[in-house]
Amino acid sequence: MHNWFECKVSFEKIMENGMQKKVTEPYLVDALSFTEAEARIIEEIRPFISGEFTIADIKRARFSELFFNETGDRFYKIKVYFITLDEKSGAEKKTAAQMLAQASTLKGAIDVLEEGMKGTLADYTIASVNETALIDVFPFDASKVPAVKSEEELIATHRQRSEEDIV
Numbered sequence: 001m002h003n004w005f006e007c008k009v010s011f012e013k014i015m016e017n018g019m020q021k022k023v024t025e026p027y028l029v030d031a032l033s034f035t036e037a038e039a040r041i042i043e044e045i046r047p048f049i050s051g052e053f054t055i056a057d058i059k060r061a062r063f064s065e066l067f068f069n070e071t072g073d074r075f076y077k078i079k080v081y082f083i084t085l086d087e088k089s090g091a092e093k094k095t096a097a098q099m100l101a102q103a104s105t106l107k108g109a110i111d112v113l114e115e116g117m118k119g120t121l122a123d124y125t126i127a128s129v130n131e132t133a134l135i136d137v138f139p140f141d142a143s144k145v146p147a148v149k150s151e152e153e154l155i156a157t158h159r160q161r162s163e164e165d166i167v
Contacts (some may be wrong), residue, residue, distance in 0.1 A: 002140070004027050004061040005037035009045055011053035024056050026133050028075075028100070030140040035057050037057070044138045064097040066137065067116040072102035075134040079127040106131070115119035 010024045027045065031037035037058050045053070063077075078101055081094040101116075103109035106129055116123065 002066075003032055004066075005031055005034065006057075006059050006065050006134075007037055007041040007042065007055060007063045008057040009049070009053055010056045011049050013055045015141070016120075027136045028061060028134055028137040030138065040096040040138065045122050062098055063100045063117070065099045066139070067099065067101045067112045068137075069108070069112045072104050072108065072112070074104065074109075075137065076101050076103060076106065076133045077130050077132050078109065078113050079129075080113075081125050081127050083125065094119055094125075097147070100132070100134075100137070 004075050005028070006026050008024050008026050009020060012020050013023045015021050027041055027043070029037050029040045031040050036053055041055060041058075044086060078099045080097050080099055082097060084095065085091075086091045086093050101109040101112040109129055110126065113126070147156055
């Protein structure tokens with residue numbers, strides 16, 4: 001289960017005309033808590049921003065699914081209704097879900113969503129598609145997490161440091 005956080009980052013940006021302007025850009029980060037979201041967004045954007053920046057806001061983003069498309073340069077929020085049948089009354093029941101699709105156009109976002117939903121057995125309808133202001137999305141990457149040292153490695157490191165202090 002992913003926990004998505006929308007993080008807004010404020011910084012001085014050099015515009016095309018050479019002038020500096022303070023901007024606030026939203027990013028989406030996969031994290032377990034607000035604290036981890038702040039640490040992750042700082043780590044992810046530091047290589048791309050020169051100078052000082054601040055994390056202006058962090059809030060939860062409720063997305064049930066994200067669909068990535070390498071050729072897309074924008075992110076679209078898509079509201080989908082899953083249609084189920086109420087067994088007691090026989091009436092249709094609609095359950096809303098928010099999804100995010102990466103695409104270049106609105107039509108492309110719908111295509112990306114439909115491609116991602118091909119394997120699902122549930123009936124659904126698309127209620128709305130809106131372009132977001134998101135600049136980038138940073139999913140969790142297990143390869144970036146530092147490896148945890150075993151107890152033997154920790155003891156060996158401690159012994160080595162102790163020997164260096166004696167010498």
